[in-house]
Amino acid sequence: MNKYLFLCTLCCFIMSVLSDLKTILEHELCSRKDNKCFTDFTRAMFDTLVKGDKEVGIESIEPSFVERIDGNMPVVKYVLRNSTLRGFDSCQFRKATLLEEEQRLKLDILCNKFHMCGLYEVNGTLIIVPVSGDGDYCIQAKKYKILVDTKISTYEGDDGKDYVKFDNYKYQAELQGGLDFNLTNLFRGNKDLSDPFLRFARGHWKMVARQIQDPPISTFLNLMIDNFNALMKHVPLDSMVKD
Ligand SMILES: *[C@@H]1O[C@H](CO)[C@@H](O)[C@H](O)[C@H]1NC(C)=O
Ligand SMILES: *[C@@H]1O[C@H](CO)[C@@H](O)[C@H](O)[C@H]1NC(C)=O
Ligand SMILES: *[C@@H]1O[C@H](CO)[C@@H](O)[C@H](O)[C@H]1NC(C)=O
Helix, strand or coil: CCHHHHHHHHHHHHHHHCCCHHHHHCCCCEECCCHHHHHHHHHHHHHHHHHCEHHHCECCCCCEEEEEEEEECCCEEEEEEEEEEECHHHEEEEEEEEECCCCEEEEEEEEEEEEEEEEEEEEEEECCEEEEEEEEEEEEEEEEEEEEEEEEEEEECCCCCEEEEEEEEEEEEEEEEEEEEEECCEHHHCHHHHHHHHHHHHHCHHHHHHHHCHHHHHHHHHHHHHHHHHHHCCCCHHHCEEC
16 A cells, blocks of 8 residues: 555544534534434533543543542441542443423443442441452442433533533433452451351342442542533533534
């Protein structure tokens, strides 16, 4: 192949893989009832949302460092410190539905792989089994289905144009593909207690996930929504919807 043609092809390929602000702004305008178009639009934003855009000062969230996550659940208390969260780039927006009258956007998200490692401390009862310990942890969750229902509002930017932001949101999360975890120093390192506990917890991962998932999932979602909002500051409403 001609050297220049090859370079051009390579450039085209790279350009099409790296979605950035420019490609978002050049996305076709959506009519207000066209949820397929909104879905494509949010998908076009997703890469930039995760990887950030240095030019406009948006940091990457893959990976993210989180100093403290508090799990104050009814029967089990835990604290996760200095955690590294990964897997944002394994997520995809499957569907976006705009409910304009109610000023809400519903997002159907599937994340193939969440992974987090750091320090943990736990006391309490998981399902029916007492647990305590503090040490290092790693957790990996496969296939999280998350339905986010977020309020949206518009505001006027410095340039006089209207912009959208996401306010408070609710979500439902369901783990579908399994949970793997390693915890050091569980029960102060007593293997006679920790091995059966780990076997039990691994065998009941769906219930375990339901009992402990909310603080980490909201941490993941807050990071995503914060970057989404940072990005939306550069995408005026008139580059998203046509009247
Ligand atoms: C767990 O219990 C220990 C010992 O009572 C305590 O020092 C620690 O703060 C507790 N941790 C959590 C997360 O509740
Ligand atoms: C967490 O990380 C910070 C900054 O790297 C460090 O100063 C702190 O000691 C760490 N905390 C723990 C509990 O290791
Ligand atoms: C737990 O440890 C095993 C063995 O070292 C490893 O294969 C697995 O990936 C670890 N799991 C997580 C969630 O890090």
